[in-house]
Amino acid sequence: MNILIVEDEARIAKRIERMTRDFFADTLNSLHHVEALSEALEFIKNNSLDVVLLDLNLNGESGFDILGTAVSESFHTVIISANYERAISAFEYGVLDFVPKPFSKGRLEQAFNRVLSKEKTETHKVKLLAVKKKGRIQLIPIEDVLFIKGAGAYTELFLTNGKKELHDKSLEKLQQLLPDTFERIHKSYLVKISEIKEIIVKSGSKYIAELKNGVLIPIGRTKYKDIKAKWL
């Protein structure tokens, strides 16, 4: 596990660091602490990470300034902040959890468990998916996303306008963030249920979902029953 802590309060940073070490113990591969946004951006660019713990108010700078970059990356972002009023917008950006200050060991560990157990966020408030495009961050509203296809460590977002965008997060990580309107119908596909027009059964127990725009997507054999129930 590679973790970055972005926190300007020395005492609080130490606390987070201590609790993180306690929780991950041997599985922790690297743990780094930075105080400023510029340092954080630099570190994210040059290092492979699994989780970033981000404060939203850093010596007068807003953590939101790098939130777009952070959530477009392959790792999960957990906010630890006193700015509760920003929690909803943080979730809309697609952070995995928002830990309000002051926090106990239990609350921080809950966030870590969410990272590990790959469970969905409770709130499902995500509204935007940030993708990197020509070195800039583009925010895509999730209502524009029809389905998502896993492509190794990356994913491909298929949009209502017929375009396709690449996202750095894995299908598993996106599934954790996305609301229940998206269903994992196949090991390589996340599909918006409302977009399915027809479920076609083919010989040899092959199941195929036909989307409203005519695209055909395979349904995993084990998933078929579930999907059919939800779709009906």
Place this chain on the structure above:
Amino acid sequence: MNFKLLYYFLLVFTILLVSSCSRDRISKIKDSRYKIGDHLEWAAKNWNDQQWENKVDVVEGEVFWSRTEVEITKAPESFQHYGIFINTFGEYDVFWDGVLIGKNGNPGQEATREPSGELWATFNIPDTLATKGSHILALKTSLYYFPNHWRKLHIHVDDYDHLVRSELINTAFMHIFAGAFLIASLYFFFLFLNEKKGYPILIFSINCFLFFALIMVEYVKFYVPIHYSQHHIRLEIIGGLTFCIAILAPLYFSLQFPFPNRKTILITYIGVLLFVFLIDHYSYDLTAYNIGMTMWFFSFGIILYGAYKKMKGAIIVLLALILCALINAITYYDISLFAGFGIILLGMFYILSVRTKEQRLAYEESLVQSTRLRLELLKKNIQPHFLMNTLTSLIDWVEESPQKGVAFIEALAQEFKLFNQIENQTLIPVSQEIELCRTHLNIMEYRKEIKYHWEEENIDPDQKIPPAILHTLLENGITHSLPNDDNSITFKLIFETGYTYKTYTFLTIAKVRNTEKKIIEGTGIKYIKARLTESYASKWSFSSEAIPNGWKNSIKIDN
């Protein structure tokens, strides 16, 4: 809206006045003929005055006669009486078709008797002589007091009652008009007494009073007999009043619509006005008119500048001045002068009301601002960023070392206590502010684990400053600084005082984060500036700049 109504009223009033003057004439007056000498037979209707002249010189004040042919074009109706109104210099006897119908003083005996008679007189024409056709009005006149002052004989024949009443009715209306300005004058004078620095209010009050006096003096002639020898006194008074109004109105406008080089321009204007006042001083009416015109042009210039600078109220007053010019173009001298002055005063009144509204809004704004600043001060230690970060650190300290945790809580309690003490103050002793800063540093040491030093130089503990402004600078210093190599930051407060100023210099000795980053005025700096404005109006300055070893803030307060 009320002013619009007043304007309409004035317009209608003017039209009424004009129309009242345009009654059907019932007579034609021919040119008068004059002769020096004194013969009673010269009064006769049929006396041959062919050899008489258009003008006489009465150098010695001797008696002279005038004969004027009056043609009555319309016979009086039954029970209607005709009268004759005469406006001329001198004491005289009045003969109508050879019959003595009235006396105005004692012609020829002025040197030996008290002045008697008046400048404006009305006489009844006996019914038997008021027939349709040609008549002769003969005056036996002496001009003892101003023998060489030639004044045209003004004669007007009309219904006797109308002659007697009409000017009194006009006078009554003009007095009502004047009364309004008297009340306004008194009201604004009392207002000024309660607001010592409201010079525009005082000028307006004086101007209203002068205008009231001007109308009174102008119309007094219709009910107080004035002997021709005293007439110039009234005219001098009118001239003086007009002159004063012509100085005060533009002065008032210049206060309300300030412009560059005001003093020089005003002095030049007064010079020009004095020139106009003196150059043809004894043409009283013309001088008053010229003064009015000079005032109009100068005021127009000031207000045009105000309108160009988009000052509040300038457009309306500009329109009022244009209305003055219109009235001047369509009416005769007296009306245009009084209506003009009246409108200019209404314009001044309007600006005053605009300014009063502005002051009230500014006052309300200042109340809101004070409340807002108070809330901002209160928010300082309950705003989530401060409170929650402090509590998080506190939890950590309690978990690690309960003793230090307790010390931390004590420091926090102290800061809360101090905030409560200063919460509703606009100025506090600097010693209290310093205590607040020291307590805050105490808390921040627990949070940031940086060694903070506080230094003072030349502090006078009893000096007062607005609450939490140094505290705000301290917060900024903590936020935007990185500790020096020995993990410490030093804050230093230096006080300097001179004859006219006090200066607080607040130094942060540390490494500055993002020196290249553009400094945006944050809520902290806005708070400081608002607090300084609240207590010192515009008599302060604030600067904030990077210095080689940190950051320097200066607050300068003028005495």
